[in-house]
Amino acid sequence: MVHKANDPLLQSWVHVPENSDFPIQNIPFGIVSYNGNSVPATRVGDTVADLSVLADFGYFDDLGIDDLSPFYEPLLNSLVSLGKQQRMAIRERLSELFSSHCDLLQANKDAVKLALHPLNKVEVLLPVSVGDYTDFYSSIEHATNVGMMFRDPANALLPNWRHLPVGYHGRSSSIVVSGTEIKRPKGQTRPDDTLPPVFGPSRQLDFELEIAFITSGRSAIGTSIPVEEAEDHIFGLVLFNDLSARDIQKWEYVPLGPFLSKNFGSVISPWIVTLEALEPFRVEGPLQEPAVMPYLKAEGKRNFDIELEVYIQPLNAVPSLVCQSNFKYMYWNIAQQLAHQTVNGCNINPGDMYGSGTISGPTPDSYGSMLELAWKGTKPLKMSDGSERVFIHDHDRIIMKGFARNANYRIGFGECETVILPSIT
Ligand code: MN
Secondary structure, eight states: OHHHGOOOTBBSSSSSTTOOOOTTTTTBBBBHHHHHHHHHHHHHHHTTHHHHHHTTTTTTEEEEEEEGGGGGGSSSHHHHHOHHHHHHHHHHHHHHHHTTTTTTTTHHHHHHHEEEEEGGGSSSEEOOOOOOEEOEEEEHHHHHHHHHSSGGGOOOOOOTTTTOOEEEEEEEEEEEEEEEEEEEOEEESSSTTSSSEEEOOSOOHHHHHEEEEOOOOOOOTTOOOOTTHHHHHHEEEEEEEOOEHHHHHHHHHHHHTOOOTSSSSSEEOBEEEEETTTGGGGGOOOSSSEEEEEEEOOOOOOEEOOEEEEEOOOOTOEEEEEEEEEGGGGGGGGHHHHHHHTTOOOOTTTTTEEEEEOOOSSGGGSSSSSHHHTTTTSSOOTTTTTTEESSOOOOOOOEEEEEEEEESEEEEEEEEEEEOOOOOO
């Protein structure tokens, strides 16, 4: 399928700074707030466009969308539920409106004045109300590292791992947008296995570098989404920091898995980048051996070459790059994850979120968590101010970045960042 909006020759009449994550070929979707209203928006460079105003001016009237109310809602759930064909039509229309060669919006001074705003004059909010949230565990490097540290280096992967995308149901109420500060969680830990557990602030707070997909479709309970159709039910991707308290996790997770160690705050980037925008960056995934069952068999390029970075910024210091990874390393891809999620008849809704699991690469500088980067506390990381980290300190800012690039342009997610505040004692 040809996406005209991906044409590398397109230029916008809206200024796009060099190396911006948001050239005209991106056209992400988000929610912004200004003048007391929260509205759907897109972004070109450092300018946001209010889609409700563009709808007022009739720019979406001829796209075959009967009900334009999704362009006026304070969350994107209705807009994402329009589905793939309409999403593509909206994105293509926005691309036209912002193209240098098109006068439709450019020449309409009233519309430009009302619809376009500098990014720094609006507040960027959580894009969807996340109904259900699943977290997978789909990086073979991450699962192997954790298995080596906590179980048996010779049998790091559990027997099920190469047969199905392991996951668990997480908590959606504490998913927050980039820029939200998170308090260090308190809870039970057992630092000494010969003594009773203790209560207090987590001493092993970690990040998990992930990408999450957001579903656009609704499926009925009792039905399954075939792997070949799965991507049609996915609106787009966001960066995702699945903050994890390793000491709480270690004590609580037996036998039902993570609970309070992972639900005190999880951070997403605010702009949903569509699968269409990421189309030029598809790559083959790793060879899956043994061969997967038929319901998980996905042909073609199902992975995405998205470079990922994590920085830690201590208070009053400049950020230090601690991890460089890539989404292309994922063993299980998003189509397989959604097919597996629904194979038993579990239903999905627009705005559900599915985390990839920590995205670790093959080299020690590409590991996607402090647990792995500092290898269970044995290899401290040096910060720009000379201090060291094996886990996250109070007042540290954790910044995640993600972008795909080729010779023509770069499609990015902006930042997913949070500051860790001290526990309230
Ligand atoms: Mn996770």
